[in-house]
Amino acid sequence: AGADLREDHSVLAVEEGEDGVAVRARTDAGEATTGSSSEPTTETFHAQMVVGADGPVSTVRRECGLPEPGEKLQGLLGFSTETEPADFVDVHLTAPSFFAWRIPRGEAGTEYGLAAPPGESANELFDRFTTEYGIDVGEVCAGMIPIDPPDRVTGHRSLLIGDAAAQTKPFTGGGIVYGMTAADHAAREVDPRDPASLAAYERAWRADLSTEIRLGAWIRRAYSLPEPLQKVGLRALSGEIDVHMDKPTSVFSTDQLKAFLSRS
């Protein structure tokens, strides 16, 4: 498609103009040549549009003056060497306003994860969680989980996709499927020569995902219900369920509601 891929470049600044964008990037190769990290080599690229698919702390979002996601959770993830059949996951509503999870990944080991709002000590919560299982996961990866997309993810000649746009499931923090779904919409709708086409992208991804995201946010609110109500909900969701994790609307299918009512 005529793409010119540059690896090891960090975008530092973006300027949107009437006819195009200028993207200034630091080139790590240049830095190695000069041997000075305080004076990085930079290069400026000119294009018709810029796509910010640069994650939760998006430089493109900041540089184009686009609004921030509603919330950014701290996520932690670690693996133990326990191997067991990957049939069931454990979910603990112990992390404030979110949850901790344990997922057996077969031969790859067992995943332990947790997300918590800013201000909470996520590391302490994670240690407590893994200690309860009598496990030391060793190295832990940390990342930010953006929740609640801002009202606008497009600028004059810019668009955000994925975590940069907080296109994530509010009740799990997962962003891979929604981000790729939004990318498909962008590929279909956006014509880089025509800034007016950005509005079609905003409409298309929101038409596809907004209801799921809104319902997902309601499901997440249930994590903070009083414990007896949580227990009823968890009992209804335990065992084999036919809920599509990317589509909270599937919770409200007639068959699913019948199954929940018969269990609770």
Ligand SMILES: Cc1cc2nc3c(=O)[nH]c(=O)nc-3n(C[C@H](O)[C@H](O)[C@H](O)COP(=O)(O)OP(=O)(O)OC[C@H]3O[C@@H](n4cnc5c(N)ncnc54)[C@H](O)[C@@H]3O)c2cc1C
């Ligand atoms: C602990 C944890 C567990 C998770 N588990 C799941 C899960 O089980 N399922 C799921 O669906 N999702 C999960 N997620 C979320 C998932 O990782 C993200 O939704 C997904 O990676 C978002 O993809 P992205 O391409 O939008 O952003 P990213 O994966 O963050 O990619 C952005 C890229 O842009 C690059 N970049 C950033 N700034 C610049 C810059 N200035 N210049 C150049 N490049 C830049 C980064 O280096 C990175 O390569 C989890 C997240 C966390 C933190």
